[in-house]
Amino acid sequence: MLYENLHITNNGELMIADTSTLDLTKQYGTPLYVMDKQQIIKNIKMYKEAITTFDNAQILYASKACDFLAMFQLCKQENIGVDVVSIGELYTAIKANIPVEHIYYHGNSKTYQELEYAIQNKVGCIVIDAIEEIHMIQEIASQYNYIQKALLRITPNIDPHTFDEVKTGVLDCKFGFAIGTELIDTAIQEIQKSSNIDFVGFHCHIGSQIFEYDAYQKTMDIMLQFVKQMQETYQIHTKELNIGGGFGIPYTNEDSTICITTLFNQLASQLQQFCQTHSIEIPKILIEPGRSIVANSGITLYTINGVKQIPNARNYVNIDGGMTDNPRYALYKSKYTIVCANKMHQPHDSMYTIAGHCCESGDLIAKDVYLPQNLQRNDTLAVLTTGAYNYSMSNNYNRFTKPAVIWVDGNKHQIVVHKETLDDLLRNDVTIKEA
Ligand SMILES: Cc1ncc(COP(=O)(O)O)c(C=O)c1O
Missing domain, CATH: 3.20.20.10 (Alanine racemase)
Incomplete structure (x- = not known):
């Protein structure tokens, strides 16, 4: 398997650490960010070890890569500093009790x-x-x-x-x-x-x-x-x-x-x-x-809403997320490895383009990637290596709500960011008085 923390069960289902991705989708719905906490800790420890080659050095996690409260708390626990790039990241770092002397603004x-x-x-x-x-x-x-x-x-x-x-x-x-x-x-x-x-x-x-x-x-x-x-x-x-x-x-x-x-x-x-x-x-x-601390800890799970095969053109897979939870293809044409989490034993040999839910032709997650031939509605796609610059770049374009973030730790898991609700979207809106 591509990543050491991803495994396949005997019935062809994708596991992250010792947790079933399909159980997570049943419990929390999709889109869903899933991150392996132990992988993040492992990455931090690798850096801690590597910097000992310098006489005097310090790690500052570039929090823009993934910047919710629990991530800052983990930095505090692992005793590394942080780089923040906005008042919002600074505020979150302070709320996580990162010692202020370890914050670079x-x-x-x-x-x-x-x-x-x-x-x-x-x-x-x-x-x-x-x-x-x-x-x-x-x-x-x-x-x-x-x-x-x-x-x-x-x-x-x-x-x-x-x-x-x-x-x-x-x-x-x-x-x-x-x-x-x-x-x-x-x-x-x-x-x-x-x-x-x-x-x-x-x-x-x-x-x-x-x-x-x-x-x-x-x-x-x-x-x-x-x-x-x-x-x-x-x-x-x-x-x-x-x-x-x-x-x-x-x-x-x-x-x-x-x-x-x-x-x-x-x-x-x-x-x-x-x-x-x-x-x-x-x-x-x-x-x-930033990226190298969190990216390989994360995957994003989506549900397929439909598959469209255009003769003499591409096969499109419509998913229930897109540039709102992962704008990196739209921004940089960046590439991902994508798998069908409930059909891992089937050959990934048919070419598809993964289309997001936004009202933009450019809202794709990937172009021309290989997935099983018989993809269909309600299959689960897993986009790998999404721990960095996905959650932190998520947005509410078209008034889609942002997904939850789940941290898995072996066979246990916890919510670290709740899914936004429709009421969250209206939080700052003002109802004007009708004339
Ligand atoms: C000033 C600064 N430091 C660190 C980083 C982290 O980069 P990366 O996530 O690629 O490690 C960035 C990212 O753009 C940055 O602008």
């Missing part, structure tokens, strides 16, 4: 009110992404008589092989300060004037779903040269260097893999050598994996 367009909320709550570190932010942080922090720790986000001009939409380290990009531009000097000079900012170093993140060791090595090299230049020009001693996340994971048999232990060993020796050669104190390394 990102975002390319933070408002004054959001920064004030972060500073009032003593967020561990703000990753500065714009000149205006420096002024706002200084103003707010001085009002609260507080010294705010901060990093500066740098775009290192690296172009990894991934979807254009998830490249974040190229020069022409909305994030951060591009290396080699005067904007960086302006930012540093403004920071050095700000007595309420404790400036500790630099951040970069080159993109997502990256498999190239080379891209990370080049990034490390560029960032270390930059650290040296900042020391020489501005006498900045970089205490923290955040190298972001983006580590790729396989969604289909065609995807490659990246070994985190090998990568971190390479980066750690690169770091040590450079710092030794140039007499630079080795900074603390921060890493921000």
Whole structure:
């Protein structure tokens, strides 16, 4: 089987950990997000082990990958920090009692009110992404008589092989300060004037779903040269260097893999050598994996509402979810492995396109995937590897409700996010008085 935590029973039904996917659909309906809690813990432990190769390093889970309360609670339990990118994620992290010093607050367009909320709550570190932010942080922090720790986000001009939409380290990009531009000097000079900012170093993140060791090595090299230049020009001693996340994971048999232990060993020796050669104190390394912590823990279960075979064209399978619970095909044309959870013993050898329920032709989950020949109404489809950027990207387009999230742990399970109700959709709507 594709994934170590998925199994098939003797009657051809899909199990996740030791839990029957079909029992879950009977109990909770579909669409349904199902995540294997032990797989998430295993992924976190792998990172914890791999970072020991650095003298001093910390994991920050990039919570945008999957950001409900229980996920933050698990981060607290596993004693890792988090990267948040909105006031909503920050609020959830605080509610989960993540120690605030372990929260790093990102975002390319933070408002004054959001920064004030972060500073009032003593967020561990703000990753500065714009000149205006420096002024706002200084103003707010001085009002609260507080010294705010901060990093500066740098775009290192690296172009990894991934979807254009998830490249974040190229020069022409909305994030951060591009290396080699005067904007960086302006930012540093403004920071050095700000007595309420404790400036500790630099951040970069080159993109997502990256498999190239080379891209990370080049990034490390560029960032270390930059650290040296900042020391020489501005006498900045970089205490923290955040190298972001983006580590790729396989969604289909065609995807490659990246070994985190090998990568971190390479980066750690690169770091040590450079710092030794140039007499630079080795900074603390921060890493921000998101997808690779949660993606392979999750599957999404859907019920088939109908199958349409168009002569000389495609065979469409209509499911009861779509871009509302998984917009990644619509956004990036990303690929998935899909199986029929109640017909696992049947050959998956007929080609289908999986159509979502939204009133958009582009609402597909996958094009031209192989499933059993006799698919029919009420069969259950399982889309694999949906633990990342599915729940967190879900939305209410066409007024569909968001599915529940279930965590399985061996043969036990629990709801961690309730299914939205129709009344939830009306929660903020105002009934206007009839004339
Ligand atoms: C700043 C930052 N850090 C970390 C991540 C996590 O990336 P991934 O989920 O691919 O590991 C992202 C994702 O876009 C990001 O923007």
